[in-house]
Amino acid sequence: xxxxxxxxxxxxxxxxxxxxxxxxxxxxxxxxxxxxxxxxxxxxxxxxxxxxxxxxxxxxxxxxxxxxxxxxxxxxxxxxxxxxxxxxxxxxxxxxxxxxxxxxxxxxxxxxxxxxxxxxxxxxxxxxxxxxxxxxxxxxxxxxxxxxxxxxxxxxxxxxxxxxxxxxxxxxxxxxxxxxxxxxxxxxxxxxxxxxxxxxxxxxxxxxxxxxxxxxxxxxxxxxxxxxxxxxxxxxxxxxxxxxxxxxxxxxx
Amino acid sequence: xxxxxxxxxxxxxxxxxxxxxxxxxxxxxxxxxxxxxxxxxxxxxxxxxxxxxxxxxxxxxxxxxxxxxxxxxxxxxxxxxxxxxxxxxxxxxxxxxxxxxxxxxxxxxxxxxxxxxxxxxxxxxxxxxxxxxxxxxxxxxxxxxxxxxxxxxxxxxxxxxxxxxxxxxxxxxxxxxxxxxxxxxxxxxxxxxxxxxxxxxxxxxxxxxxxxxxxxxxxxxxxxxxxxxxxxxxxxxxxxxxxxxxxxxxxxxxxxxxxxxxxxxxxxxxxxxxxxxxxxxxxxxxxxxxxxxxxxxxxxxxxxxxxxxxxxxxxxxxxxxxxx
Numbered sequence: 001x002x003x004x005x006x007x008x009x010x011x012x013x014x015x016x017x018x019x020x021x022x023x024x025x026x027x028x029x030x031x032x033x034x035x036x037x038x039x040x041x042x043x044x045x046x047x048x049x050x051x052x053x054x055x056x057x058x059x060x061x062x063x064x065x066x067x068x069x070x071x072x073x074x075x076x077x078x079x080x081x082x083x084x085x086x087x088x089x090x091x092x093x094x095x096x097x098x099x100x101x102x103x104x105x106x107x108x109x110x111x112x113x114x115x116x117x118x119x120x121x122x123x124x125x126x127x128x129x130x131x132x133x134x135x136x137x138x139x140x141x142x143x144x145x146x147x148x149x150x151x152x153x154x155x156x157x158x159x160x161x162x163x164x165x166x167x168x169x170x171x172x173x174x175x176x177x178x179x180x181x182x183x184x185x186x187x188x189x190x191x192x193x194x195x196x197x198x199x200x201x202x203x204x205x206x207x208x209x210x211x212x213x214x215x216x217x218x219x220x221x222x223x224x225x226x227x228x229x230x231x232x233x234x235x236x237x238x239x240x241x242x243x244x245x246x247x248x249x250x251x252x253x
Numbered sequence: 254x255x256x257x258x259x260x261x262x263x264x265x266x267x268x269x270x271x272x273x274x275x276x277x278x279x280x281x282x283x284x285x286x287x288x289x290x291x292x293x294x295x296x297x298x299x300x301x302x303x304x305x306x307x308x309x310x311x312x313x314x315x316x317x318x319x320x321x322x323x324x325x326x327x328x329x330x331x332x333x334x335x336x337x338x339x340x341x342x343x344x345x346x347x348x349x350x351x352x353x354x355x356x357x358x359x360x361x362x363x364x365x366x367x368x369x370x371x372x373x374x375x376x377x378x379x380x381x382x383x384x385x386x387x388x389x390x391x392x393x394x395x396x397x398x399x400x401x402x403x404x405x406x407x408x409x410x411x412x413x414x415x416x417x418x419x420x421x422x423x424x425x426x427x428x429x430x431x432x433x434x435x436x437x438x439x440x441x442x443x444x445x446x447x448x449x450x451x452x453x454x455x456x457x458x459x460x461x462x463x464x465x466x467x468x469x470x471x472x473x474x475x476x477x478x479x480x481x482x483x484x485x486x487x488x489x490x491x492x493x494x495x496x497x498x499x500x501x502x503x504x505x506x507x508x509x510x511x512x513x514x515x516x517x518x519x520x521x522x523x524x525x526x527x528x529x530x531x532x533x534x535x536x537x538x539x540x541x542x543x544x545x546x547x548x549x550x551x552x553x554x555x556x557x558x559x560x561x562x563x564x565x566x567x568x569x570x571x572x573x574x575x576x577x
């Protein structure tokens with residue numbers, strides 16, 4: 001294991017975050033606060049309690065998940081797309097470093113950033129609504145697992161994208177709709193039965209549901225299934241990344 | 254160093270081929286051994302396969318067939334050991350924009366698995382006249398400075414082999430000479446240097462051995478001195494006192510050529526050991542007898558460039574000949 005290299009890439013990526021601290025932290029915090037103001041206070045007042053918690057508090061896990069997903073994906077996408085685009089990737093590819101180490105360091109850094117951001121948003125949320133976290137360890141488990149899984153997805157998209165349009169395509173057309181339809185702002189039990197069934201094909205539902213369970217102890221789908229699905233996504237993305245590196249897909253001609 | 258018996262080549266390339274996905278054959282069965290501690294120049298026109306060859310050795314391109322070992326380590330099976338020995342300076346100026354010089358060079362060292370060593374990085378930056386710019390962001394540097402940064406990155410992990418892919422393309426004279434000095438210093442410390450270039454001047458100036466690659470095939474590998482002797486030849490140019498309309502028949506056996514409207518006489522002859530040691534003396538005597546006076550004369554070695562162009566075009570003619 002080339003720890004020096006893993007550390008070098010990880011630090012490099014984290015340094016990039018520090019340089020852009022303002023837009024990478026402030027922007028999500030502001031947008032989340034806006035959600036609370038609009039949904040929690042303005043509209044939320046008219047919405048009855050959901051599963052025994054106020055609407056403002058109910059949407060907190062979903063909002064955090066929403067940020068976690070989009071941040072994980074975009075962090076990792078940019079982290080690998082830019083070196084590829086600017087061709088500085090040559091250095092990483094020519095270094096005595098394994099595929100696993102490359103992925104671990106980039107995905108690790110992307111996930112770290114996303115998790116840090118989620119915790120900041122959680123703290124911001126605590127200023128607006130009363131929060132309770134029934135299973136803090138499980139909450140961290142879902143946080144870390146989701147961050148890793150979707151950072152991996154971002155990494156895959158970053159390798160796949162060969163222009164700036166594609167870079168935006170998947171987050172815009174797939175990830176955003178999935179997160180909004182994934183029960184971030186509602187319980188899927190509120191949906192008509194047919195849409196509820198459709199929702200079960202949305203992977204984000206399982207993550208939001210499991211994550212919300214770790215807060216309030218109630219879930220849309222059984223927690224075991226949530227965990228199983230989260231692990232399944234992780235396994236699928238790992239398999240894709242392994243295939244990409246083995247074949248040199250868009251990295252090594 | 255050079256008298257060590259039966260020295261293993263530091264890089265051994267055997268039967269190396271690369272066919273890109275589009276079907277383009279960039280390398281066609283290249284065999285090449287690089288000796289430890291030498292400066293090897295890989296010469297060839299654009300698109301000849303120089304960069305592909307380097308990229309395969311460094312792990313940037315997957316070979317289609319063949320085998321490469323670096324320091325005895327297979328570049329695929331034992332890639333860590335192989336790559337740790339190599340520093341690569343790519344052809345393009347590819348740098349991160351917002352990093353500082355110091356950070357990017359330190360990053361490279363870490364990437365190659367070496368524990369941080371600020372004293373060594375300082376040494377490298379000073380040797381490349383980058384020390385004053387150590388905190389500058391890369392985006393603010395000139396092209397020449399970026400080139401120096403890329404070299405510093407390649408040297409940051411104390412490699413035993415340095416690849417320079419077109420190191421002086423678009424570089425000013427000063428930097429070019431700095432770079433040549435640096436390469437010689439590196440060679441003195443035992444580093445093997447492989448450079449690709451289509452500036453023949455560079456190979457002529459620095460290389461111990463020269464390989465000529467054309468259309469994916471290595472058409473020649475030779476000691477530079479031997480190459481110059483073998484293909485070099487010399488040229489004697491006489492500035493005549495009075496222009497000549499034609500070469501007198503008495504001088505026909507020399508194969509002289511009149512140039513510059515008859516005011517210049519050019520004589521081609523073999524260099525040392527060519528069996529024509531007295532040829533110039535004979536020629537000058539015959540000129541005197543023919544009453545041809547000259548104001549000045551100089552001799553010059555045929556340059557590597559002429560040899561190279563000759564080799565490549567000769568080969569191309571042969572190939573079209575075979576096809577036709």
